Amino acid sequence: MGDVTTGENLLFLTDEQLRQGIEAMFFAYRGFTADPDRILADMAYGRAHHRAIHFINRAPGTTVNNLLILLGVTKQSLNRVLRTLIEDGLVESRVGTADKRERHLYLTEAGEELERQLSDAQRARMRAAYRAAGPQAVAGFRQVLEAMMDPEMRRKYHALKDSGT
């Protein structure tokens, strides 16, 4: 495995290797979303609601603007999702104290309960995959994923990571 990196013979960078990586990414992402999707299908919610709940939980008090940049959607799209979550009492929207134009978002108890249910399912699969692959593989996994992000998103990712430790 040593000489795969030497000279011009970078075997792990062949088109066929890259193609396999692309397909692995596709199939793995399907697995990654499968469990939460199953839970949400019973309720009137979808993947969009899951994403909103995840990041509100991760960064409580985040503003609508922050959230839509993080999720990479328009405010109209996010608003539809947020409105139903607020109506259903899963998310609370508080007017900002410093800047009253801003709305700060928090999960209610019920919201936290659903978040727990969803992330338990998703983490269980992640944990199984991590355990099966081992810590070295996990480190590599994280490195490649990070290198694949757009620079702007890599910054957002790190900001979240550091706030969560």
Added chain:
Amino acid sequence: MGDVTTGENLLFLTDEQLRQGIEAMFFAYRGFTADPDRILADMAYGRAHHRAIHFINRAPGTTVNNLLILLGVTKQSLNRVLRTLIEDGLVESRVGTADKRERHLYLTEAGEELERQLSDAQRARMRAAYRAAGPQAVAGFRQVLEAMMDPEMRRKYHALKDSGT
């Protein structure tokens, strides 16, 4: 980094570590699809067309049924996408010789041209990420992704991989 695996102290399996993995997966997948999406946005096509084109190129002569299992969508959903691709002369559908119910799918020259354009863009990002992370990290990346797939999809993934070598 050695004692992270010893005893009960599996630091890489903490909830916080798993959560970071989940977020890495989310942000990385955004990057993963960004380049082809940009190309397709100009045409009347979307991500679904890309996926169909990718796998028809990968397994020429595949049937509609094969393809929809691979993609994990209903035949009705796939059919709409296929119809436009056939109308636009990117995909050819040939009635099966052994079983006339089946349609075997092939890319036309124009289809192959678009496939090349899309996968060049996607592979460029993948190649940059692989190069930045190095071969060891890539091996780990692939291991974790594979462990994350549903068993059925892992089988499909391997079948494709072996046919492509």
Added chain:
DNA sequence: CTTGGAATGTCAACAAGACTGACTTAAGCT
């Protein structure tokens, strides 16, 4: 050999979730 069920694919209608564009309201800032 016929007939009924299973498999394959197509057509139509609908829903979720993304988008753009135009507009309002409220608050902050120069």
Added chain:
DNA sequence: AGCTTAAGTCAGTCTTGTTGACATTCCAAG
């Protein structure tokens, strides 16, 4: 006072998923 920013809304479109109904073809049991 006037410009900008944050949030929310309304309307319309597009992609892509869904179900339901239907046509065609194959195969196997009577």
